[in-house]
Amino acid sequence: MPEDAAPQTQGATYEPDPKDVRKAVAGSAMGNCIEWYDFGVFGFMPAILGQVFFNAGSTSEGALATFAVLAVTFVIRPFGSFVLGPLGDKLGRQRVLALTVILMSGSTFAIGLLPSWEQIGPAAAVLVILLRALQGFSAGGEYGGAATFIAEYAPNKRRGFLGSWLEFGTLVGFFLGAGVVTLSTVLLGEETMQQWGWRIPFLIAGPLGLVGLYLRNKLEDTPVFREIENQKKVSKSPLKELLTQHWKSILHLIGLVILLNVGDWIMLAYVETYLKDVLGMEGDAPLLIVMGVILAMLVVIVPIGSLSDRIGRKPILIACCAGFLLLPIPAFTLMENSVGENGSVNAAMLVGGLAMIGACLVLFLAVVASTLPAMFPTQVRYGAFSIGYNVSTALFAGTAPYVVGSLVDATGNTLWPAFYLMGAAAIATVPVLLLPETNGVSMRGIVSSRQCESTTTTPSAPATG
Numbered sequence: 001m002p003e004d005a006a007p008q009t010q011g012a013t014y015e016p017d018p019k020d021v022r023k024a025v026a027g028s029a030m031g032n033c034i035e036w037y038d039f040g041v042f043g044f045m046p047a048i049l050g051q052v053f054f055n056a057g058s059t060s061e062g063a064l065a066t067f068a069v070l071a072v073t074f075v076i077r078p079f080g081s082f083v084l085g086p087l088g089d090k091l092g093r094q095r096v097l098a099l100t101v102i103l104m105s106g107s108t109f110a111i112g113l114l115p116s117w118e119q120i121g122p123a124a125a126v127l128v129i130l131l132r133a134l135q136g137f138s139a140g141g142e143y144g145g146a147a148t149f150i151a152e153y154a155p156n157k158r159r160g161f162l163g164s165w166l167e168f169g170t171l172v173g174f175f176l177g178a179g180v181v182t183l184s185t186v187l188l189g190e191e192t193m194q195q196w197g198w199r200i201p202f203l204i205a206g207p208l209g210l211v212g213l214y215l216r217n218k219l220e221d222t223p224v225f226r227e228i229e230n231q232k233k234v235s236k237s238p239l240k241e242l243l244t245q246h247w248k249s250i251l252h253l254i255g256l257v258i259l260l261n262v263g264d265w266i267m268l269a270y271v272e273t274y275l276k277d278v279l280g281m282e283g284d285a286p287l288l289i290v291m292g293v294i295l296a297m298l299v300v301i302v303p304i305g306s307l308s309d310r311i312g313r314k315p316i317l318i319a320c321c322a323g324f325l326l327l328p329i330p331a332f333t334l335m336e337n338s339v340g341e342n343g344s345v346n347a348a349m350l351v352g353g354l355a356m357i358g359a360c361l362v363l364f365l366a367v368v369a370s371t372l373p374a375m376f377p378t379q380v381r382y383g384a385f386s387i388g389y390n391v392s393t394a395l396f397a398g399t400a401p402y403v404v405g406s407l408v409d410a411t412g413n414t415l416w417p418a419f420y421l422m423g424a425a426a427i428a429t430v431p432v433l434l435l436p437e438t439n440g441v442s443m444r445g446i447v448s449s450r451q452c453e454s455t456t457t458t459p460s461a462p463a464t465g
Contacts, residue, residue: 015223016153016223020153020219020220021153021154021155021162023215023218023219024149024150024153024219024222025150025153025154025162025165025166026215027097027149027212027215027216027218027219028097028146028147028149028150028165028166028169029146029165029166029168029169029172030101030169030208030211030212030215030216031097031100031101031104031142031146031169031212031216032142032143032146032166032167032169032170032173033169033170033172033173033176033208033212034101034104034105034108034173034205034208034209034212035104035139035142035143035170035173036169036170036171036172036173036174036177037108037173037174037176037177037204037205037208038104038108038135038173038177038205039070039173039174039177039268039269040173040174040175040176040177040178040179040180040181041108041177041178041180041181041201041202041205042066042069042070043070043177043178043268043269044177044178044181044182044287045181045185045193045198045201046066046067046070047066048193048194048198049065049066049069049128049198050065050066051194052116052117052124052194052198053065053066053069053114053116053117053124053125053128054066054117054125055117055118067401067402069128069129069132070132070398071398071399072129072132072133072136073132073133073135073136073139073398074136074393074394074397074398074399075136075394076133076136076137076140077136077137077139077140077390077393077394078140078387078390078391078394079137079140080136080137080138080139080140080141080390081140081141081144081383081386081387081389081390081391082140082239082387083137083140083141084096084099084100084137084138084140084141084145084386085140085141085144085145085239085382085383085384085385085386085387086238086239086242086380086382086383087141087383088141088144088145088148088382088383088386089234089235089238089242089379089380089381089382089383090234090235090236090238092221092225092229093145093148093149093152093221093222093225093382094149094216094219094220094221094222095221096141096145096382097141097142097145097146097149097216098213098216098217099138099141100138100139100141100142100145101142101209101212101213101216102209102213103134103135103137103138104135104138104139104142104209105205105206105208105209105210105212105213106206106209107131107132107134107135107138108131108135108202108205108209109202109203109205109206109209110131111128111131111132111202112199112200112201112202112203112205113199113203114127114128114131139390140386140390141386143386143389143390144382144383144385144386144387144389144390145382145386146166146369147163147166147368147369147372147373147385148222148373148381148382148385149222150162150163150165150166150369151163151369151370151373151374151443152222152223152224152225152373152378152381152443153222153223154370156440156441156442156443157309157440158309159309159370159439160305160306160307160308160309160313160366160367160370160439161302161305161306161309162305162370163305163367163368163369163370164301164302164304164305164306164308164365164366164367164369164370165302165305166369167301167365167366167368167369168298168301168302170365171294171297171298171301171365172298174268174294175291175294175295175298177201178287178290178291179291180200180201180204181201182284182287182291184197184200184201185197224378224443224444225378227378227444228378228379233379234379235379235380238379238380238382238383239383241379241380242376242380242383242384242387245380246376246377246380246384249375249376249384249388250384250387250388251388252375252388252431252434252435253372253375253384253385253388253389253392253431254388254391254392255427255428255430255431256317256372256428256431256432256435257368257372257388257389257392257393257396258392258396258424258427258428259320259321259324259364259424259425259427259428260364260365260368260428261392261393261396261397261400261424262396262397262400262420262421262424263324263357263360263361263364263421263424264361264365264397265397265398265400265401266357266400266401266404266417266420266421267293267357267358267361268290268294269400269401270400270401270404270405270417271286271290271293271354271357272286272287272289272290273401273405274335274417275289275290275335277405278336278408278414279335279336279338279339280339280343281339281345282343285345289350289354293354293355293358296355296358297358297361297362297365300362300366301362301365301366302366304316304362304363304366304367305366305367305370307366308366308367308370308439309439311439312437312439313367313370313371313437313438313439314432314435314436314437314438314439316363316366316367317363317364317367317371317432317435318432318433319363320360320361320363320364320425321425321428321429321432323356323359323360323363324360324421324422324424324425325422325425325426325429327356327357327360328356328357328417328418328419328421328422329415329418329422330353330356331352331353331354331356331357331418332353332414332415332417332418333353333415333418334349334350334352334353334356335349335350335353335354336414336415337349338350338353357421370438371435371438372385372389373385373443374438374441374443374446375435375438375446376446377446378443378444378446381443396424400420403420404416404417404420407420
């Protein structure tokens with residue numbers, strides 16, 4: 001369907017039962033939770049995993065080896081999005097999402113069963129890399145599909161509220177992964193974790209995946225997709241269609257998601273390293289501080305999503321960009337000055353700095369799942385979202401902690417995280433300003449992101465969906 005085509009006349013519509021809407025939100029959020037649970041597990045015991053699978057000679061070598069394996073996920077994700085995204089536009093969202101949750105949780109669970117380097121030598125490293133590649137491939141079809149699933153089930157006037165639960169699942173997953181690692185280490189001790197305790201966090205992914213699969217298999221496909229299926233309007237070649245007719249909107253999405261990715265990975269992955277290596281904090285305090293920030297974000301993310309249903313997504317996105325342009329330098333300056341020469345910590349200054357960054361990030365997280373699916377028509381929504389999101393993620397997400405850390409080490413300037421966030425915000429501001437308001441726009445009849453604005457004011461637009 002060309003981008004300049006008029007919205008098509010709709011026939012009969014499927015109206016979901018409110019119970020099905022709640023199940024759709026729960027099933028989608030659960031998959032995202034599993035994906036970020038895996039990142040939390042890998043991110044919070046890198047030294048142990050490096051020694052187990054790569055026979056690293058030191059904790060720093062082990063951490064580097066683990067982060068390199070983690071990067072495999074990001075390299076593979078775009079390939080998964082090019083396969084699974086268009087497949088979701090051709091076969092349906094529900095079938096592909098059932099597959100992604102099986103592959104993601106299954107690959108994470110299987111890592112917990114692998115023999116170590118001590119048992120089988122270099123083959124251990126090969127096996128964990130292969131499983132990480134499988135996890136990355138499946139993740140390439142997860143987020144775009146989950147956001148699409150919620151957006152196409154949600155009533156127009158509640159899409160911000162319901163979509164915010166997807167990123168609620170993100171934060172819960174990361175918090176749960178980090179929490180399980182921390183609790184296991186406290187209960188078992190470092191030596192036992194090195195021997196066999198590291199398996200526990202990975203094995204927990206199995207039951208989580210079964211819950212996610214159960215939730216997703218209890219639902220029919222989205223009402224919006226079933227309508228185009230019934231009307232024989234499913235694209236025969238969604239990949240070709242989205243690349244030839246919607247590539248400008250995909251580039252638009254990539255620019256938007258840069259800030260989300262950089263913000264996510266500096267806040268959730270790099271800040272703990274910053275507190276330890278740059279500010280010199282010791283023990284479990286940095287991890288507990290990061291987990292405290294995540295808890296605070298969990299409290300406000302759904303109310304902000306609900307607010308976007310009243311005032312619109314665009315004002316919140318503009319506030320996010322403005323915050324990331326103005327606040328990172330004061331935030332990191334506060335954090336740096338919070339630690340005295342004798343190692344004492346001014347908690348108010350430290351929390352204040354972290355709160356500035358967390359507040360800016362949660363604004364984006366709260367509206368991303370309700371904003372981005374409305375940029376594309378139903379026929380290519382899953383694939384276009386997945387490809388744009390995962391290309392941006394591969395380039396800017398996993399690389400952010402490494403790039404920022406390297407710049408700090410090379411220059412001695414501890415404000416590089418602030419500069420990086422401000423650069424990402426400067427890039428994202430342009431597509432945010434160009435993005436039409438998507439609040440209240442029906443997911444039916446959308447042609448492209450550039451025409452959403454006219455759809456908003458169409459009196460005949462369906463009231464739900």
